[in-house]
Amino acid sequence: MDFLEELTWRGLIHDKTPGIDEELAGGMKLGYIGFDPTAPSMTIGNYVQIMLLKFFQLSGHKPVVLMGGATGRIGDPSGKDKERTLKSYEELDNNLAHQQRQLMKFLEFEKGENKAVVVNNLDFYNQMNVLDFLRDVGKNLTINYMMSKDSVKNRIERGLSFTEFSYQLLQGYDFAKMNKEMGVTVEMGGSDQYGNITAGIEMSRKLNGTKVFAVTTPLLTKADGSKFGKSEGGNIWLDPKLTSPYRFYQFWLNANDADLATYYRYFSLRKKEEILELEANYKDDPQSLKRLLAEELTVRIHSQEDFDAVLRVTKILFDRKASKEQLRLLDAAELALIGQEIPSFEVSLEELKAGMSIVTLLSTKTNILSSNSEVRKALKNRAISVNKEKITSHETIINAEHLLHDQYMMIENGKKNKFMIIAK
Numbered sequence: 001m002d003f004l005e006e007l008t009w010r011g012l013i014h015d016k017t018p019g020i021d022e023e024l025a026g027g028m029k030l031g032y033i034g035f036d037p038t039a040p041s042m043t044i045g046n047y048v049q050i051m052l053l054k055f056f057q058l059s060g061h062k063p064v065v066l067m068g069g070a071t072g073r074i075g076d077p078s079g080k081d082k083e084r085t086l087k088s089y090e091e092l093d094n095n096l097a098h099q100q101r102q103l104m105k106f107l108e109f110e111k112g113e114n115k116a117v118v119v120n121n122l123d124f125y126n127q128m129n130v131l132d133f134l135r136d137v138g139k140n141l142t143i144n145y146m147m148s149k150d151s152v153k154n155r156i157e158r159g160l161s162f163t164e165f166s167y168q169l170l171q172g173y174d175f176a177k178m179n180k181e182m183g184v185t186v187e188m189g190g191s192d193q194y195g196n197i198t199a200g201i202e203m204s205r206k207l208n209g210t211k212v213f214a215v216t217t218p219l220l221t222k223a224d225g226s227k228f229g230k231s232e233g234g235n236i237w238l239d240p241k242l243t244s245p246y247r248f249y250q251f252w253l254n255a256n257d258a259d260l261a262t263y264y265r266y267f268s269l270r271k272k273e274e275i276l277e278l279e280a281n282y283k284d285d286p287q288s289l290k291r292l293l294a295e296e297l298t299v300r301i302h303s304q305e306d307f308d309a310v311l312r313v314t315k316i317l318f319d320r321k322a323s324k325e326q327l328r329l330l331d332a333a334e335l336a337l338i339g340q341e342i343p344s345f346e347v348s349l350e351e352l353k354a355g356m357s358i359v360t361l362l363s364t365k366t367n368i369l370s371s372n373s374e375v376r377k378a379l380k381n382r383a384i385s386v387n388k389e390k391i392t393s394h395e396t397i398i399n400a401e402h403l404l405h406d407q408y409m410m411i412e413n414g415k416k417n418k419f420m421i422i423a424k
Contacts, residue, residue: 030183033049034067055389137169176208182226192219244337246310295307327388357396361421388404
């Protein structure tokens with residue numbers, strides 16, 4: 001795989017500096033991307049840059065992951081219209097450790113000459129006092145040079161602290177430091193980072209007398225112009241505790257048809273020929289294309305087991321032919337997930353152990369139906385199911401034996417209305 005050629009056809013190049021083609025043609029090179037730990041987890045937006053490192057490694061080059069233990073303490077003004085709220089050191093350190101564990105899954109860190117490495121830029125500054133920083137780092141970029149960057153110009157009238165103004169000094173020094181000590185010659189990132197990255201190119205020239213290079217990607221937006229990586233519920237996280245594998249999978253299934261070609265190029269590891277063939281074969285069936293991409297990404301980001309569980313949950317939620325046996329195959333975590341996707345009601349476990357009529361459960365302990373008469377009518381019309389079993393008598397007693405995994409019970413009223421009872 002040729003790195004720049006691969007990025008070009010995928011539409012992943014926004015800017016590149018002169019000479020980088022020749023640089024990467026000269027054997028294995030080291031290139032890095034920085035990640036500031038300002039959030040509790042990586043998001044699907046961060047995954048664009050992880051894919052860049054993945055393609056870099058697949059092309060025979062050595063990816064360097066720079067964790068922003070120092071820069072995260074400062075706050076990057078790029079793309080922000082107001083000052084960031086500083087996180088506590090404890091929160092940043094916890095975020096960094098978690099994000100680093102997430103990254104270990106996506107690149108090869110164990111085998112090969114070009115195995116990935118992780119560096120924490122806090123190590124660059126821990127022993128550096130403010131006078132050293134001003135003399136050794138700050139002296140190398142002029143105020144005029146720093147003021148010319150979009151990240152500064154876009155904020156200067158609204159207000160920009162010296163703390164955030166100095167961010168490009170740190171990012172620039174990161175590049176120069178790793179260039180000198182590790183031989184890193186390429187920095188990559190989103191197009192909003194271009195100003196900070198070129199500061200590193202200038203810093204490397206002044207401190208090391210070396211020429212280094214940059215590649216940036218376009219900022220990914222949806223076809224409707226909205227920000228990529230968010231749903232109506234907020235960020236799409238890579239942590240299953242923050243965005244369940246089911247919701248992650250659904251994010252891709254619900255994608256706009258017009259975004260599909262871009263998403264395949266940004267996120268699929270399939271080869272060019274395979275992607276083009278899929279697009280041709282399914283040009284009139286975008287939903288099948290979405291399912292294939294959703295499967296690929298759910299398995300890669302989470303696991304095959306998580307994907308299999310997603311299919312089981314999806315079947316219960318959307319397949320009218322799903323059976324009681326299939327419902328009973330779900331584990332407690334999968335039932336809890338279903339409970340997050342449909343209306344849920346907590347009912348006392350002690351009361352369920354004592355037993356209550358189906359009428360009381362549906363109209364008094366919950367508001368699944370508004371009155372006893374509504375329950376009786378639904379029962380008469382064979383509309384009510386408990387755990388996929390039809391209930392027709394108003395005298396039916398519901399008790400703890402109906403609970404799945406001693407906690408969950410699914411109620412259906414008709415073909416479309418599903419509810420989860422959670423015993424507490």
